Amino acid sequence: MATPPARKAVLDLYASTLRTAKSFNSYNFRTYFVRRTEDTFRGIQAERDPIKLSQAYNEAVKELSVLRRCAVMNQLYGGERLAVEEQSDVRTRGDA
Template sequence: MSTAPTRRAILDLYHATLRTSNSFGSYNFREYFVRRTKDTFREIQTAESDPTKVKNLYAAAANELAVLRRSAIVNQLYGGRKLAIESLERRPEDSKTRGDN
C-alpha cells in the first residue's frame, strides 16, 4: 500500500493548479478555477490526519489538473473579448500616470 503524498508534493500540485487556473484567458473561468483550487486544497489540509483520505483527494486533484490544463488551452484558443471588469483592474503603473497617489 502506498503512503500519503508528502507536504511538498501537495504544495507543488497546489502551485501548478493555481498557475494553470491563472492561465485562463476568460476572467470568469479564471476566477472560478482559482476559487475552486483554493477550496479543494483547504479540504486536503483539513483531512491531513487521515492518510487514506489525503491520498484519494490528492489523486483527484492531480486528475483535475490534467483536465484543467487541457481546458485552459482551449479557452486561450477560443477566448472572447475582455470584460469590462478586466479593464477596470488597476495595475501598479496606472497610479503613476494618473497622478492619484
C-alpha cells in the first residue's frame, strides 16, 4: 500500500510550484500556470484515496521540474510587456 505524502510536503510543493509559476515574465504564461497550479492542487486536496494521492503528488513533482525549466527559458527570451501589464502608463479621461 502506498503511503500518502505528508500535508507539509504537499503544501511545500504547492508553494514552490506557485512561486515558479509567478516567475514567468510573460503575462499570459504566468496567469495560465498560476491558474493551472491552483486547479491541480485543489484536485490533490480533494483526493482521499492514498494511492491516487501519491500518484498525483509524484506527477506534480515532475511537472514542477518541467515548469522550472520553462520559467528559465521564458526569462531568457521574454518579450515586451503587454498593455494589460502597463499599469503606470494608463491615462484616464481626467488626465488628458
